[in-house]
Amino acid sequence: MTASGSGGSIYDLGYRGYEGPRLGRGAAVAALLTHSVRTAYGLGRSARSKVMPVGLVLLAVLPSLLALGIIALVAQIGPAGEAIEAISPIRYSTLFPFIAVLVFLFSASQAPELFGRDQRAGVLPLYFSRATSRLDYAGARTLGLLVSLLVLVLSPQLLLLVGRVLVAADPVAGLAEELPELPALLVVGLLVVTLVGTVSSATAALTPRRSYATVAIIGIFLIPNIASALLVELETGLLGQMAVLLSPADVLDGVNAYFFGVSPDNQTVAQAGLPGWSYPVAAGAWIIGSLAVLARRYQRIEA
Amino acid sequence: MSLVSLDRLTKRYPGGVMALDALTVAIEPGVVGLVGANGAGKSTLIKILLGLLEASGGSARVFDLDVATQGLAIRQRVGYMPEHDCLPVDISASEFVNHMARMSGLPRANARERTSDVLRHVGLFEERYRPMGGYSTGMKQRVKLAQALVHDPRLLLLDEPTNGLDPAGRDEMLELIRRTGTEFGIAIVMASHLLGEIERVCDFLVAIDAGRLLRAAALGTFTQKTGILLVDVDESPQELATRLAADGLSVRVDGHHLLVQIRDDATFDAVRDAAVDLGLGLVRLEPRRGSLEDLFRDAEGDAVSPAHGQAA
Numbered sequence: 001m002t003a004s005g006s007g008g009s010i011y012d013l014g015y016r017g018y019e020g021p022r023l024g025r026g027a028a029v030a031a032l033l034t035h036s037v038r039t040a041y042g043l044g045r046s047a048r049s050k051v052m053p054v055g056l057v058l059l060a061v062l063p064s065l066l067a068l069g070i071i072a073l074v075a076q077i078g079p080a081g082e083a084i085e086a087i088s089p090i091r092y093s094t095l096f097p098f099i100a101v102l103v104f105l106f107s108a109s110q111a112p113e114l115f116g117r118d119q120r121a122g123v124l125p126l127y128f129s130r131a132t133s134r135l136d137y138a139g140a141r142t143l144g145l146l147v148s149l150l151v152l153v154l155s156p157q158l159l160l161l162v163g164r165v166l167v168a169a170d171p172v173a174g175l176a177e178e179l180p181e182l183p184a185l186l187v188v189g190l191l192v193v194t195l196v197g198t199v200s201s202a203t204a205a206l207t208p209r210r211s212y213a214t215v216a217i218i219g220i221f222l223i224p225n226i227a228s229a230l231l232v233e234l235e236t237g238l239l240g241q242m243a244v245l246l247s248p249a250d251v252l253d254g255v256n257a258y259f260f261g262v263s264p265d266n267q268t269v270a271q272a273g274l275p276g277w278s279y280p281v282a283a284g285a286w287i288i289g290s291l292a293v294l295a296r297r298y299q300r301i302e303a
Numbered sequence: 304m305s306l307v308s309l310d311r312l313t314k315r316y317p318g319g320v321m322a323l324d325a326l327t328v329a330i331e332p333g334v335v336g337l338v339g340a341n342g343a344g345k346s347t348l349i350k351i352l353l354g355l356l357e358a359s360g361g362s363a364r365v366f367d368l369d370v371a372t373q374g375l376a377i378r379q380r381v382g383y384m385p386e387h388d389c390l391p392v393d394i395s396a397s398e399f400v401n402h403m404a405r406m407s408g409l410p411r412a413n414a415r416e417r418t419s420d421v422l423r424h425v426g427l428f429e430e431r432y433r434p435m436g437g438y439s440t441g442m443k444q445r446v447k448l449a450q451a452l453v454h455d456p457r458l459l460l461l462d463e464p465t466n467g468l469d470p471a472g473r474d475e476m477l478e479l480i481r482r483t484g485t486e487f488g489i490a491i492v493m494a495s496h497l498l499g500e501i502e503r504v505c506d507f508l509v510a511i512d513a514g515r516l517l518r519a520a521a522l523g524t525f526t527q528k529t530g531i532l533l534v535d536v537d538e539s540p541q542e543l544a545t546r547l548a549a550d551g552l553s554v555r556v557d558g559h560h561l562l563v564q565i566r567d568d569a570t571f572d573a574v575r576d577a578a579v580d581l582g583l584g585l586v587r588l589e590p591r592r593g594s595l596e597d598l599f600r601d602a603e604g605d606a607v608s609p610a611h612g613q614a615a
Contacts, residue, residue, distance in 0.1 A: 018413070021409075021410055022407070023409070031405035117391060124390050125353075125385050130454075201509060202528070244552065303350075
C-alpha cells in the first residue's frame, strides 16, 4: 500500500465528492428496467441462470426454423410443393398456441427471480430509500418481465416472417405478401405478453419463496384450463361457458383466434362458443386485476 | 435551517405499540449519535425519515423538506445503511454497488467510477468481483456502507453499523464512519445501542427512550469533568478515607475506589501526602468524567451517583 520508505500511502486517494449529473427518477426506473431484462436472461450472472431462459427461447424458435426448412425445400419442388406448404401446421396463426407452454414456463421460472430475490435478500429497503417510489419499482420490474417475454414470443414470429420473405422468389413481392399479417401478429403478441407477464408478476410478488411462486404461476395457467374443460364438457349452460374466461390460457387462445380470424386451437374454447370479442375484454380484465394486486402488494410490503 | 427537525413526531404500530411518542428535536449537521436501548424507536425514526414508514402524527423535515410530501427529493441525497442483511448473495459487490448508483440516478459511466472510488474508500479491493455470498460479516458491512455512500449523499443514516462485527472489525468500521463524517463533511446520523461507540465517533448525541426524547446535546456536555477525584490505592481504602475526612475533605468509598470532592489543586497534594503517611501505594489519581451511562441511570431514577465505571 505504501510507497517504499516514504510512508506516504500512494493508493489512498481518499474520498471524493460527486459533482456530476443526477438524472433522478426516470433514469433510475430505466436502469431498473434494463437490470430486470438482464436478470430474466441471466446476464451478468452464473451460466446456470442462463440455461432456462435461453433454452426456452431456442425451443420457441425451433418450430419456425422447421417451417422455414420445409418452405425452402418446397420451393425447390415447384408448384407441387405449394400444396404441401398449404397444409403445413406452422404459420403465424398457429405459432402462439404452439409455444404457449414455453411462455408459461419462462414466466413461471423468471418472474420469481425478478420479484422474489429482492424480498428474500432484503434489498427492498435500499430501492425504496432511493430516487424511486414503491410503485416505480413494481412498474419497472413488471415492464422488465414483459420485455423479456416479448423477445420470447415475437422471436419465432419475426423469424418466420423474415425467413418467408427471404425464401420467396421475389423478396419485395414476398414482403408485400407477408406485411398484412404483421398487425395481428403484434397485437396478439403484446396481449399474450402483457397478460402472462402481469399475472405472473402479481403472483410472484406475493411470496419471497421462489418454488412457491413458480408452482403457483404454473397452477394459474394450468388448473383453470382443466376446470373450464370439465365445466364446458358438462354443458352447464352460459355460466359453464363463461368459465373459459376465468382461465388465462383459454383467454389467450381465444385472443389468438379472434385476431387471426381462425378457429380456436383449444377444443374447450371452440366448444364454449363465446363471441370473439369477449376474449380481448377478458384479457384486459385479467391485466387490470393483476396490476391492482401488484400495486397493493408493493404499497403495503414492509421495508 | 436544521438538517433534521422533528415536531411531535409520533408512530403507533397497529396493535398499539408506541414506537415514537411526540418526539420533538432538531438535529444539526455533524456526526450525530442516536442512542437508546433496543426498541427505543431508533430504527422507526430512521425509516420515517427515509419514507419507508409513515408517521402516525406530527411532522418530520430533512433538508427543510417535508418527509411526507417531498420524500423523493430527500431520498436523492440521503444514504441508508440498514441494520439487517440487504445484499443478494449471487452477484458481486462491484456489480451491486454500481446498480445502486444507477438507482440513485447516476449516469452509467459516472456510476462505474463512483463504485470503484467508494469500494476503495471502504477498503474492498480484489474481493469486490466475487459473489457476495462468500463475504465475511465485516466485508458485508463495508458493502452496505459503500452502497449508502455511492451517490455522495448529504446525509448518511446508519442503523447499528457495527452489528455482528468482531472487536477488530468494529474498530475499523467506527474509524471509517468517523473519517467519512469529519474529513469528508457528510452529515451522519448513526443509531446504536452501544454508548461506547457513540462516544468514539459522534460529536452530538440524541438519546431516546421508549420513543421519547431523553436528551439532545453536544457530546462534550455529557462527559465534562465532574469535580470528583477518583483514587485507587493498593490496600485499605477505608483507612485513607478516614484520614482524608479528618483533613476536612468530602470523601465517599465506592467499592475499591475513593471518590474525593476536588476543592482546588491542594486536594491532589492532600491525597498524595495522606497515602505516603499511611504507607499506601497510590495506584490511580484521576479526575472523574461523566459518562453517557449516567444519563440513562438518571433517567431511570436509580442511584444518581457518577461513581461507576466509565462507559466501555
